[in-house]
Amino acid sequence: GENVEQHPSTLSVQEGDSAVIKCTYSDSASNYFPWYKQELGKRPQLIIDIRSNVGEKKDQRIAVTLNKTAKHFSLHITETQPEDSAVYFCAAREGGADGLTFGKGTHLIIQP
Amino acid sequence: DAGVIQSPRHEVTEMGQEVTLRCKPISGHDYLFWYRQTMMRGLELLIYFNNNVPIDDSGMPEDRFSAKMPNASFSTLKIQPSEPRDSAVYFCASSFLRYGYTFGSGTRLTVV
Numbered sequence: 001g002e003n004v005e006q007h008p009s010t011l012s013v014q015e016g017d018s019a020v021i022k023c024t025y026s027d028s029a030s031n032y033f034p035w036y037k038q039e040l041g042k043r044p045q046l047i048i049d050i051r052s053n054v055g056e057k058k059d060q061r062i063a064v065t066l067n068k069t070a071k072h073f074s075l076h077i078t079e080t081q082p083e084d085s086a087v088y089f090c091a092a093r094e095g096g097a098d099g100l101t102f103g104k105g106t107h108l109i110i111q112p
Numbered sequence: 113d114a115g116v117i118q119s120p121r122h123e124v125t126e127m128g129q130e131v132t133l134r135c136k137p138i139s140g141h142d143y144l145f146w147y148r149q150t151m152m153r154g155l156e157l158l159i160y161f162n163n164n165v166p167i168d169d170s171g172m173p174e175d176r177f178s179a180k181m182p183n184a185s186f187s188t189l190k191i192q193p194s195e196p197r198d199s200a201v202y203f204c205a206s207s208f209l210r211y212g213y214t215f216g217s218g219t220r221l222t223v224v
Contacts, residue, residue, distance in 0.1 A: 032211065043203065043215040044155070089155065098167060098210050099145055102155040 002027045002094045006103025014111050019080055021088055021106045024072040029095025033066060033073045036089045038105075044089060048075070077108075085110045116216035118204050124222045130192040133219045135204030136185055143210060146179055146189050147203040149218070155203075161187065194223045 003026040013019045025033075034049035050057045050064045050073065057064050063076040073092075077084055087107050091100040117136040125131050137144045145160040159169040161181045169179070176195070181187040191198055201220050207213040 034213065036215075043217050046212060046214065049212070093210065098143060098162065099157040099160050099171075100213060101157070104154045 023090035118216035137206030141206035
C-alpha cells in the first residue's frame with residue numbers, strides 16, 4: 001500500500017516568515033494530494049489540494065508543488081500569521097484506490 | 113449544508129461494553145470514510161463505502177469492529193466489546209467522486 005512520509009514533525013518560524021512542509025510518497029500511480037490543517041481538538045480541514053496532472057497550485061498565501069518524478073510534494077505558506085499555528089497533514093491517494101493515506105503531521109508554531 | 117455530522121462528540125465507556133458511533137455525510141456525497149486518529153499511529157483509514165456499499169474494510173483492526181451504511185445519509189461504526197486500546201478520536205469523512213474529503217468533528221472515545 002501507499003506510504004507517506006512527512007517532514008519536519010515540528011516547525012517553528014517567526015511571524016511573517018515562510019514555512020515549508022515536505023512529503024514523499026511511495027506509489028508512483030498516486031494521483032491526488034490534499035493538505036489538511038488541524039487545530040487542537042478540531043477536525044482536519046482541507047486547505048489546498050493538487051492533482052497529478054498539475055505541478056503547482058496557489059491560493060493566496062498557500063501553495064503546493066508536486067514533483068512526480070521524485071515522488072514528493074510540498075506545502076508553502078508565505079507571510080505566516082499567528083492563526084497559521086496548527087498541525088498540518090499531507091495525504092496521497094493511490095492510483096486505483098479511494099481512501100487517503102496520511103503523513104504523520106507537522107506541528108507548525110508561529111513565533112510572535 | 114451542515115457538513116458531516118457525527119455523534120456523540122465524546123463517549124466514555126467501560127471495557128467490554130458496546131460502543132456505537134454515528135455519522136451523517138454531506139448530502140450528495142457518494143463516498144463515506146471512517147478514520148481513527150491516535151498520537152502513535154496518526155490518521156488511519158478503517159473502512160469506506162461507495163454508494164452505501166462497503167468497499168474496503170482492510171483497515172478494521174479486529175472482528176470487534178463493524179460498520180454499516182443502511183442508506184445514503186447514515187452510517188455507524190460499532191465496537192463490541194470495547195477495549196482500552198480502542199481509545200482514540202474517530203472521524204467520519206465524506207467526498208464526492210473521491211475529491212475534497214470533508215471531515216466531521218469526530219467522536220472522542222475513552223474506554224476505561
